Structures are given as structure tokens and as C-alpha cells.
Amino acid sequence: MGSGTAQGTAGVRDHGGGVWSIPVPIPDNPLGHTLVHLLDTDRGPVLIDTGWDDPESWEVLVAGLAACGTGIADIHGVLVTHHHPDHHGLSGQVREASGAWIAMHAADAQVVRRTRTSEPGVWIDYLTAKLAAAGAPEEHLAPLRAARASGAARALPGTRHALPDREIEPGALLDLPGRRLRAIWTPGHTPGHVCLHLEERHPSLPEGQGNGRLFSGDHLLPEITPHIGLYEDPEDATVTDPLGDYLDSLERMARLAPAEVLPAHQHAFTGAPARVRDLLAHHAERLAGLRALLAQRPLTPWELAERMEWNRPWPQIPYGSRTIAVSEAEAHLRRLVKLGQAEAVPGTDPATYQAV
Numbered sequence: 317m318g319s320g321t322a323q324g325t326a327g328v329r330d331h332g333g334g335v336w337s338i339p340v341p342i343p344d345n346p347l348g349h350t351l352v353h354l355l356d357t358d359r360g361p362v363l364i365d366t367g368w369d370d371p372e373s374w375e376v377l378v379a380g381l382a383a384c385g386t387g388i389a390d391i392h393g394v395l396v397t398h399h400h401p402d403h404h405g406l407s408g409q410v411r412e413a414s415g416a417w418i419a420m421h422a423a424d425a426q427v428v429r430r431t432r433t434s435e436p437g438v439w440i441d442y443l444t445a446k447l448a449a450a451g452a453p454e455e456h457l458a459p460l461r462a463a464r465a466s467g468a469a470r471a472l473p474g475t476r477h478a479l480p481d482r483e484i485e486p487g488a489l490l491d492l493p494g495r496r497l498r499a500i501w502t503p504g505h506t507p508g509h510v511c512l513h514l515e516e517r518h519p520s521l522p523e524g525q526g527n528g529r530l531f532s533g534d535h536l537l538p539e540i541t542p543h544i545g546l547y548e549d550p551e552d553a554t555v556t557d558p559l560g561d562y563l564d565s566l567e568r569m570a571r572l573a574p575a576e577v578l579p580a581h582q583h584a585f586t587g588a589p590a591r592v593r594d595l596l597a598h599h600a601e602r603l604a605g606l607r608a609l610l611a612q613r614p615l616t617p618w619e620l621a622e623r624m625e626w627n628r629p630w631p632q633i634p635y636g637s638r639t640i641a642v643s644e645a646e647a648h649l650r651r652l653v654k655l656g657q658a659e660a661v662p663g664t665d666p667a668t669y670q671a672v
Contacts, residue, residue: 340367397533408478424508451616504562526575545643
């Protein structure tokens with residue numbers, strides 16, 4: 317595999333032992349593509365994630381499956397690592413074409429259900445108020461207010477994503493005859509993110525080099541860190557700690573010590589415990605840096621985001637990415653507060669935070 321040249325076959329890879337990966341493009345996204353994995357079972361092939369809901373992405377998925385010796389109509393089931401559109405987007409179309417079931421963790425299924433049923437303007441109202449409370453300037457809020465007034469909220473992604481048929485239960489061996497695939501709940505990137513551990517001997521690495529193979533979704537990637545923002549639910553006032561969830565989930569992956577990781581972006585890799593150590597160190601360093609900023613003077617979440625290190629200077633970060641960056645800053649602030657290293661300054665609006 318991987319030698320094809322037709323659209324959808326370039327980059328298709330046979331990982332051995334009835335596992336393939338198909339790079340499905342993500343439109344206008346620097347990540348480039350989602351690695352959709354195909355797992356052969358005694359009841360038929362199963363997909364792990366499906367890719368973005370886009371006609372070209374669909375064509376590439378169909379061609380990639382053909383390169384693996386199967387077709388959309390043959391798909392028995394779809395396992396969704398998390399609800400984001402570059403993973404879950406095409407699941408409904410796969411189900412329509414094949415009759416396959418779709419499975420997802422309950423927490424992310426709830427996000428899909430809420431997104432489908434919410435009145436279109438609710439999310440924009442919530443986001444506008446939340447960004448204002450985080451200290452966003454008026455020039456950042458104005459486009460949201462304009463979108464609300466024009467009804468553009470109806471075009472938000474995810475409003476037609478498929479509801480799953482089955483629940484992925486943490487710790488359970490999935491009902492896949494002929495395979496041993498166990499679900500591991502790894503919240504952080506989303507509240508219901510799951511990794512899937514193939515508890516079988518690696519087809520090519522020496523025995524004793526590691527513990528099976530791990531389909532890691534966005535939880536564990538070889539060269540980049542996944543976005544960790546707040547779990548957003550306009551109807552839920554629970555103060556969550558997504559970064560704490562993520563760090564705890566990472567440590568579990570180090571203890572699992574899979575022989576190989578098959579992530580949803582970039583490429584397969586070995587050395588999972590070392591990669592986990594790097595990620596834990598990265599976040600520890602980032603938290604220490606943010607606490608040092610807050611020790612200089614109190615800052616709003618927006619002001620903190622402006623001072624954090626990103627892949628480009630703040631003035632060059634696009635509008636939508638700034639919203640995501642502020643959510644990540646807030647997730648780090650919540651972690652610092654929970655660790656007793658920062659606190660909100662009483663009576664400030666928008667809220668400012670200081671080191672303690």
C-alpha cells in the first residue's frame with residue numbers, strides 16, 4: 317500500500333495485521349488531513365474516524381478504501397474517537413451508504429445532540445458573552461454580534477453531524493469478532509475523547525517491545541500538542557478542568573506503553589512513554605511561564621492569550637484562531653487555580669487573575 321497515484325490512494329498505508337490508514341483531506345486547514353484507520357474484523361471492516369464532511373474528502377475516502385481492497389458498502393461499523401468535524405464529519409454518509417453503526421463516548425454524543433438541537437443563535441450568544449467576560453476587545457466581539465443579527469449562526473459546523481447508534485464504554489472490549497480492541501477514555505481534547513487499544517501482538521515489531529497498538533485520535537500526536545480548551549456547554553455551569561483531565565489521561569498512556577501509536581494526524585510512531593514525558597514537560601513549562609506572567613500583574617484571559625507563545629505572533633493569528641487561543645488560555649488558568657497557584661481578583665469585570 318501507499319504506492320497508488322490516483323486521488324485518494326496516495327499515502328494509503330498497510331500497517332499489517334489487518335490495519336490500514338487513509339489520509340483524508342481537511343479543507344483549508346494546516347493539519348492537511350485526518351488519518352482514517354481501517355480495521356479488518358470477522359464481521360467486516362470497521363472505520364476509526366471518517367474525516368471532514370466535504371465532497372473531495374468523501375471521494376478520497378472511497379478511493380482509499382478501494383486501495384485497501386474494500387468499499388464503503390462493506391463497512392460494518394464506525395468508531396469515533398471524538399466529535400470534532402475532521403473525525404466525525406463523514407460518519408453519517410458512511411452509515412447511509414453501508415448501514416454501518418456509529419459508536420462514540422456518551423459525553424461527546426451529548427455534544428453532538430446538543431449542537432443539533434440548540435436554537436441556532438444560542439451558541440453565538442454564549443460565545444459573545446463568554447469572550448466579553450474574558451476581556452475580548454470590541455473589534456473581536458463585533459463580527460459575532462453581526463453574525464447573530466444576520467442569522468449566520470445557522471451555518472455553524474456540526475449542526476447536521478450524525479447521532480451515534482452505540483456508546484463506547486470506557487474499559488470495555490468492543491464487540492468486534494476476531495479482534496481485541498479496548499476503549500480507553502482520555503478526556504481533555506474533548507470531554508468524551510477515547511483512544512482504542514489493540515491488545516494484539518504487533519505484526520512486525522519484536523515481542524516485548526511494547527503493549528500492542530494504540531489508535532490515539534488527537535490525544536497523543538508525534539510532533540504537535542492538541543488544543544486543550546474549555547468544555548463548552550451553555551446550559552452547564554460546572555467548572556471543568558480540561559487540562560487536568562488531559563494530563564491525567566496522558567500519564568495513563570505512558571503506563572500503557574503501546575509498541576506503536578497510530579494517531580489521527582501526522583504519522584505513526586513508537587516511543588509513546590517518551591512522547592508523553594515531552595508533553596507533560598511542555599505543559600509544566602507553559603503553566604510555570606503563565607504563572608510568572610500573572611506574578612508581574614493581574615491579567616484577563618484575553619491579555620494572557622496575547623502574551624502566550626503560539627506558532628506565530630499574536631497580530632498574525634487569524635480571527636477564529638484567537639477565539640480558540642483564549643479558550644486554551646482559560647483552560648491553563650483553570651489548572652493554575654486548581655493547583656492553588658492563581659486566583660481571580662475579586663470584583664474585576666472582566667475577570668483578571670493573579671499569581672498566588
